[in-house]
Amino acid sequence: MVNKVYSDHTQLQYAYYELPFVCPPTGQSHGAGLLSGQSIPLNLGEVLRGDRITTSDINLQVSHDSECNILCHQNITRADLTRAKSMIEDGYVVEWIVDNLPGATSFVTVDKTRKYYAAGFKLGYTEISGSTGSPRYYLNNHHTIVIRWRKAPGSAGEKGGKVVVGFEVYPKSVGAHSRNSNTGCPKDLQNVEENFELYIPPIREDVAHKYPDSSYIMADNEIGEDGATINVPYTYSVYWREDETVEWSNRWDLYFVNQEDGSHIHWVAIANSLIICALLTGMVLIIFAKTIRKDIKAGYKESVLEGGKRRRRSKPHSPKRSGEKLGGMLEQPDEAATSDSSSDEDALEDVTGWKLLHSDVFRTPQYGYLLAPLVGSGMQLLFMTLGLVLLSAVGVLNLSFRGGFISVGVGLFVFAGTFSGLFSAKVFKSFDGRDWQKNAFVTAILFPGLAFGLIFILNLFVWAQASSTAIPFTTLVGMLVLWLFIQVPLVYVGAWAGFEKTAAWEHPTKATTIPRQIPPQAWYMKSVRSVLIAGLIPFAVIFIELLFMFNSVWQDKSGYYYMFGFLAVVVVILMVTVAEVTVVTIYVQLCAENYHWWWQSFAVGGGSAVWVFLYCVWYYFARLHITGFVSSLLFFSYSFMACCVYALLTGTVGFLSANAFVRRIYG
Structure with a gap:
């Protein structure tokens, strides 16, 4: 069989028999009913990766x-x-x-x-x-x-x-x-x-x-x-x-023999990632075991806010027993009473920071109708990613199954529409949403629609180059059918189940009518800065694995990446790291009396995507030799899409982790 020609200097591939300077097929029979020049049926993954397999005249x-x-x-x-x-x-x-x-x-x-x-x-x-x-x-x-x-x-x-x-x-x-x-x-x-x-x-x-x-x-x-x-x-x-x-x-x-020397690099990278993850775990445990435990014992519920001042609930006075000496002006106060009063005052002095936000922390965020579909899409991508990594790590998806990784990935994404609708509806319901059908429609259309539109526009440029990288029109129609007639109904089914058949995430505290004024924030707590600073830690966890994946995808166009065992370990460490970084960042934000944590937790979770995209830019200029406008456009467009997928996935992990954390400390 003959397939295609590809290059490290361009993203444009071409079917071998479309080259005008090679031997064209003669159409002669080669047994088993195959004729030279006859195209072999391909799966969806093979078509999307640009394969065009044809029987040749070589005997x-x-x-x-x-x-x-x-x-x-x-x-x-x-x-x-x-x-x-x-x-x-x-x-x-x-x-x-x-x-x-x-x-x-x-x-x-x-x-x-x-x-x-x-x-x-x-x-x-x-x-x-x-x-x-x-x-x-x-x-x-x-x-x-x-x-x-x-x-x-x-x-x-x-x-x-x-x-x-x-x-x-x-x-x-x-x-x-x-x-x-x-x-x-x-x-x-x-x-x-x-x-x-x-x-x-x-x-x-x-x-x-x-x-x-x-x-x-x-x-x-x-x-x-x-x-x-x-x-x-x-x-x-x-x-x-x-x-x-x-x-x-x-x-x-x-x-892969020439890649085996990279195994020790993977082990070093995993050890580095585990150290980072262990340090974050220690920080989270300290927060839970000491700070928050102490704060909860002090009890912010024992304090009430009235006119901007703290007031301690008074205890009823017990009558004096007979024979008990009445205290006079010169009599010393009872030491136990003084001690209790002092401890109460100390406890009241501890009612600061995050405990003051119990009436605002669960206030419905702005544009919650958009945050819910993003979380739903992130759960859909998370299910697809975990499924692909698991199937690849156990050997179900391997190199002998040409195009299998992409084909199974598309299938998992489509059928994970149920999870997308389910989680989007639960988040939407917790924001006091009412029209779940509209939320389901936005969830089903938002990310797949943007991705399909961008792919279609890029395809116009590739079609103009007559490259096999271009997705055939019939394949685009087939993907459109999968999206509109399978994925969209599944999203509606999941949304119906999440809104009508499951309980909403009840807030431990109720929001007051008048929102609390947020004090000035430190420079590192500014929204964009905190996202960039927090995003550096997950990026450090995946940096080495990114290098191997980029070499496989962009330099070795055969795409034979095979270290899925290492990748599975890195993905687990990444998810734990993102969750812990988000929890620590949101806790620091709450201690600064800033209760706008809904969008911030999603942004902090996906913040490392910014660094991944900057790494893509560096990789393009430092490691690749791509020439031509269309090839460069494809590289940056595909990199941007991959970073958006990564941001949705990790942002959802960060949001759900922060949500569970905040409910736990205020519950």
Whole structure:
């Protein structure tokens, strides 16, 4: 099978058979009812990641070596040649597939003890001319295919069955002088006399006609179509090699041998994250075990606010017993009574900070009708994320299931609409909301609608580039159907259950009519500053894992990220860290007598998304080599969408944690 070409320098992928300078499919039958050029049915994830898998004309016969096969002779024009040069300059890599394994280039580690694969192989390469200093472009037009196999396990192997454990492709550029004139095959692949250069001589007459008074010589790509072509001979060799060192179940491991050295970095990162999490846990325990426990014992309920002054409830006087001496002016006061009075006064002096907000802390926030749908969408994303990480960590989602991660993710997101509606309705009901159907509509439309609209706009730019990265129109319609006819009804079902069938989160205290005046806040407690400062801690927890994920997604376009065990641990630590950071931040805010904690808890929880996006900007300029407006637009748009998803997810965790914390201390 042939799939696509992709590059680290651009986000635009192209289907292999859409390239004008490769051999087009002949439509011949290859057995099992497959015709060359026939597209293979793809799942949703494969389509969204830009796969376009098609049967090729390359024949593979098990255990039959073939030293040379002529695939085709392809004539390409100046325009085709210009496009080939551009793609070679951008470093495009080709992906072919055998038995679900991507064709790979084989390498050996520096110490020559291990072998590993790099998915794909180069379309061509460039060299700088020694005489002119300009680049010269060479096309890889011969491919040596090595299929590594071993005996099938179990009874199938006893019957002569074989399984593929490796697929290697070694491309070469072979010019006309290095080919046998009779067969068209290379004379000697080990000693190629001449490489195949992409070059069509310019037409001097045309240059002289356009520039009669100038000695300027036009470049190849500056001359229009004149009917000139160049013939590209494509050939391939096939070799089958038995390899008993690789188990079929572990055949993907070779693609990750060069990444194994990063394991100790993961362990160091996890240890660092655990230390941060432990320090935060200690802070939260101190707050609960000492400060709040002491405050609750002092009892803010024993104090009442009247006219802005504290007043202690007086205790009834008990009559004197007979024979008890009446106190006179010179009589010393009773020590016990004095002690009790002093302790009461001390307790009253402790009625400050967060205890003064019991009549305002559960006041309905502004724009609560928007906060509730955001929390609902965050729960939907949280369910999807935890499901994906869990399924990947246990091995249900693996590399052999092409596009499975995206397909299952879309499915989990759609069916998690029930959780979205449920939690959105409960939060909305706690804000004294009445119209739950309107809230359900906003929840079902808000985030999916914004995401779908942005994807559709980006798709217009990619469609204009004729790239396979563009989502087909039929797929967009299918996603629209999933959204409107499955996810939206599920949101309504969850909202109905959350509003009508479950109890609301009752507030421990009631809000007064007149809101309390908030005193001036310290500089670090300002809304934006506290969000940025608090967001640094969760970002420090995930920083190292972000680097590995970014390398997999943006640099290694094959997208073979596999350390889901580490990722699962980091996700758990991240959730705990976000919850604890939010609790500490909100407690400090309440102690400063600021009761606007609803939106603040959501913002603090998602505050690290700002740092993640800034990291994306740094990564773009420091680590990537992306060129072109469309590719840059795709990078920043996808990064922004990912950060929004992350902010919704962590913001929801922060909101629910702060909500539980505030209810606990005021309950």
